[in-house]
Amino acid sequence: HSSLRLKDESKNAKCMLVTSTIPGEGKSFVTSNLALAFAVHGEKVIIIDGDLRKPTVHKGFKLENTKGVIDVCSGKLTLDEAIARQVHPNLDVLPAGGRAKNPTHILNGKGFELMLSELRKRYDRVFIDTPPIAAVSDSLIILPLVDGSIFSIYFNKVRRKAAQFAASRLINSNIPNFGAVLNGLNLAVSGYYYAQYYDKSYKDYYMVKAAKEDQEHDREHGPARG
Ligand SMILES: Nc1ncnc2c1ncn2[C@@H]1O[C@H](COP(=O)(O)OP(=O)(O)OP(=O)(O)O)[C@@H](O)[C@H]1O
Ligand SMILES: [Mg+2]
The missing domain is CATH 1.10.287 (Helix Hairpins)
Structure with a gap:
């Protein structure tokens, strides 16, 4: 959190996604904790569950996953209807709203882009939890819409080559990578x-x-x- 606030390229970044190589590397954990850290420092923050295949953000905040991104993108609900407000002071959450059958289609759609641009206006920081890069391309689809990415690596869990390959896909994009979080390291x-x-x-x-x-x-x- 301090490093994101200090670095020139990230301190004004409004919208960031968190991803990893494989499942279970602490993406959701890192997303929630970073968002909380910013909220505690008085910024208005929202977490979006961009993992429409295996959504988990709601669990950490003991919310239901009945309304969220999927409904907003399809036009079924407005943002105001779907956002869970003040799960902590200054922190709102937009769950996935179920599991999507066609996540790629939703993330590529105009609805998702419009939703993010509206959230940029309403919040100081927008954090998006996304699926792992080695499994699916969802995070790479979201990448052009954000200001930067954060890469979560679970110590001793992911193979070095696989992590290097996933990281290279992030770094070779035109979107800045704000760094990696090494998880599970005592x-x-x-x-x-x-x-x-x-x-x-x-x-x-x-x-x-x-x-x-x-x-x-x-x-x-x-x-x-x-
Ligand atoms: N730094 C950490 N310290 C303690 N526990 C952690 C840490 N990072 C992750 N965990 C725990 O490891 C488990 C996996 O983390 P998490 O669910 O955040 O991973 P993920 O990358 O989002 O997984 P998935 O790809 O399945 O969505 C969780 O039980 C989480 O609480
Ligand atoms: Mg997760």
Whole structure:
């Protein structure tokens, strides 16, 4: 969140999508948490569930998935009717509204484009959760309509080559990539990995920090399993 606000290319970005290589790399988790971070800092934010195949954003906010993107794009509902308001202060959510049989058609349609341009007027930031790149092209269809993308990578889950290929598809588009979020990395592991690349003093810093956090965690929750 701080990095997005600081970087020249992303600080004024209004509309961003989050994607990954394969399923389960934390896209929805990252989308929701980023959106919340901006909302907490007083910006007016909406999350759109752009994963019309396997929508999950509503679950995180304990909402129903009965109205949303699909209804707005088909003209069945207005944005006002479909948006779930104030799921947190400053944060609204537009669920998928069911599962689409023809997601590509919806995302390519004029309705989706019009919906996004209207949401750009109403909100400071618009975050779109999208399906994984290696599976379907949905996120690449949405890409030309946003100001930038964020790539979620789950540590040790996705094969390096596959992630590189997916990332190259994002980077080779004309839309800026605002960076990648490395998920599922605990501090002990990150200490180990950073130690390979950086100065020894960093190693001590990360190791000490990881050990300290472990102790704190144990004190609060009992020792970690496994
Ligand atoms: N950084 C994290 N810390 C803790 N839990 C996480 C983190 N990132 C993801 N998770 C958990 O991992 C699981 C998968 O994450 P999520 O649903 O966000 O992935 P996804 O990429 O949206 O998956 P899908 O492609 O199936 O939509 C969830 O249970 C989520 O809560
Ligand atoms: Mg998801």
